[in-house]
Amino acid sequence: MTRAASIINLYDSLLAAEDERARARIIAEAFESLEDRYPELKDLATASGLRETELRLQKEIEQTRLRIEEVRSELIREIEKLRSETSKEISAGNQKIIRWTTGLLFAQLVAIIAVIIGVGFM
Template sequence: MSVALRLYEQLTEAGEDKTRAKLIAEAFEHLEDRYPQLKDVATAGQVRETELRLQKEIKEVEGKLQKEIKEVEARLQKEIKEVEARLQKEIKEVELKLQKEIKEVEVRLTQAIHRQTLWVVGSVGAVVGMIRLLEWFLAHMPNP
């Protein structure tokens, strides 16, 4: 026999309201003992209220995250521009330094070429001079 039928029979047999009330209270107590989770069951209104609260909190969190993302993006863009500017400055400094070094190398090479040219011309002149001196000695030497 089900609990509901047994309660019905008890209520119909009980004559006074106090006895009926006691039977109803015992039936609820029996239900609570048998299904203790019933105390923790939320109503549809409570579930809806929780859902709305959670949706509101989610929107707030989304808003905060969007704001933080924008702040981070702005900060990163600023840092990127600063890095780009610093790199451009460093690149120009390196270019100027390289140009200066190239000019110095060109000057040194030109000077080295000039010295070598003078040395070659001087050497050729010395050889020509030696040949002419030998020719002169040969021309002025007594014949044997």
């Protein structure tokens, strides 16, 4: 049966109905038939439903953006802390190298002087 024929049949059935109760039953059966034929009708979104979803998503996006910003700030603080600690460790390492180098240079100088003095007395 075509759509136009089913609508005409519905119209004829409503006209032929004996009372309001019979008409109400015909209308209810028509809705049931429509829901059976097109089950996705139950899942259709309304404009207000879409707006509600949009507002909820906007709120979630804003909360996510704020959380990302918090994490970003925390990461920046951690990076700066690591840079500072690394810089201190490098500085401490450089000081050790300078002390060792100075000690070795002094030891070499003493050894050279001892050799020169030793050679001079021979």
